[in-house]
Amino acid sequence: MFELDVRSRKPIYEQLTDKIKEMILYSILQPDEQLPSVRTLSAQLTVNPNTIQKAYRELEREGYIYSRAGKGSFVSPAQQGMNAAKRAEVREELLRLMAEAVYLGFTAAEIGELFKLALEKKGEGDQT
Amino acid sequence: MFELDVRSRKPIYEQLTDKIKEMILYSILQPDEQLPSVRTLSAQLTVNPNTIQKAYRELEREGYIYSRAGKGSFVSPAQQGMNAAKRAEVREELLRLMAEAVYLGFTAAEIGELFKLALEKKGEGDQT
DNA sequence: ATGACTGTATTATTAATAATAGTACAGTTA
DNA sequence: TAACTGTACTATTATTAATAATACAGTCAT
Numbered sequence: 001m002f003e004l005d006v007r008s009r010k011p012i013y014e015q016l017t018d019k020i021k022e023m024i025l026y027s028i029l030q031p032d033e034q035l036p037s038v039r040t041l042s043a044q045l046t047v048n049p050n051t052i053q054k055a056y057r058e059l060e061r062e063g064y065i066y067s068r069a070g071k072g073s074f075v076s077p078a079q080q081g082m083n084a085a086k087r088a089e090v091r092e093e094l095l096r097l098m099a100e101a102v103y104l105g106f107t108a109a110e111i112g113e114l115f116k117l118a119l120e121k122k123g124e125g126d127q128t
Numbered sequence: 129m130f131e132l133d134v135r136s137r138k139p140i141y142e143q144l145t146d147k148i149k150e151m152i153l154y155s156i157l158q159p160d161e162q163l164p165s166v167r168t169l170s171a172q173l174t175v176n177p178n179t180i181q182k183a184y185r186e187l188e189r190e191g192y193i194y195s196r197a198g199k200g201s202f203v204s205p206a207q208q209g210m211n212a213a214k215r216a217e218v219r220e221e222l223l224r225l226m227a228e229a230v231y232l233g234f235t236a237a238e239i240g241e242l243f244k245l246a247l248e249k250k251g252e253g254d255q256t
Numbered sequence: 257a258t259g260a261c262t263g264t265a266t267t268a269t270t271a272a273t274a275a276t277a278g279t280a281c282a283g284t285t286a
Numbered sequence: 287t288a289a290c291t292g293t294a295c296t297a298t299t300a301t302t303a304a305t306a307a308t309a310c311a312g313t314c315a316t
Contacts (some may be wrong), residue, residue: 008303011274025227037291050275053293069292070283078231087232091242094229097222099153099245104215111243114219115236118226119129155313164263176305181264197263198312216286262313267306274301284291 004045012047016055017062024064024075031077035065037074060070062086129164132173137157140175145190147178151202152192155253163193166201190214 002019004012023029035041038056042049056073059065063083067073101111130147132140153155163169166184170177184201187193191211195201229239 006202013274022224022227025231038293039291050277051275054274056292067292068283070285070290072284072291082232087234090225090228090232090234094239094242095223095246096150097225098243099150099249100218101155101222102246102250103245104210105217106215106218108240108243111222111239112236114222115230115239117224118223118230121227122230141303166264167262178306182303184263195263195306196312198261198314200262200313258316260314260316262311264311265309267308269307270305272301272303273293274299276299277297281294281296282292285289286287 004047010091013051013054013058016052020055020059021062026121027123029075030125031075032073035073035075081093129169129172132175141179141182141186142194144180148183148187149190149192155251158202158253161203163201163203172177172238 004015006012010016020029020035022059029035035056036044041047042052045052047088056065056067060067060073063079063086064076065073066076098111132143134140136143148157148163157163162186164172166177166180169175170180173180184193184195188195189202191207191214192204193201194204226239
């Protein structure tokens, strides 16, 4: 499914949440698609099951996946009014990063390009 | 100068680098302006000097400040061709965040607004 | 040149967190 | 019932953040 960098300063469970989130954002994982079970992924990545569970718990807390005991973990359908709090959070982070971009000389055009690219990346995975 | 959240999951030295970086990006701190000394800031924030030093060292590594033994620490003038590597890094991070924004339904117009806002925030502090 | 500032480096200790290990229990389904 | 699922808990180890206490060298005004 993907690789981990065990000697990164970034915790393993965080690398996991980031990569799975990315696959959801880019529609590589479709809504209601089942994720590998905690134990399966644990074995594949040779990582402790608790670490996988921690990542899944975090993804569920953020609303990206949902889990059902006995059934498995699944990608959440992107809800329309998805969490005003989360939108505000992303807005905040975007503003911070844009400030850095401005400082580095990024232009409005370049930013627009990036947004278009993100749109495309999402589109690629949809209904194919 | 600012406040810290000692019981945040985010390390103190990282809160420091983030806030100082922000003040530089927003031109609240001007190029070549002197930062508080390690010991002064340490006393003001009641934080260990080593923690301040760690933050300053990181800021210097990233090119935002420069330090001279005996003189002090100062804001770096924003270099024009500032580090292609850093630009690539910010681009990467922006793309990731934009993907999340797309997922949450942000429009191109909203993104444009944010960029304008970042431009203004930088402008505010300049030559006043 | 001395005193009072600067940054920098080092070592040791404590506190907090990430990751592992092992086990247990409950829901789902063929 | 068997074999999967997620979930919870306790304990242990490894890593990192933060503190503490010194020490040393550069700058500069007196």
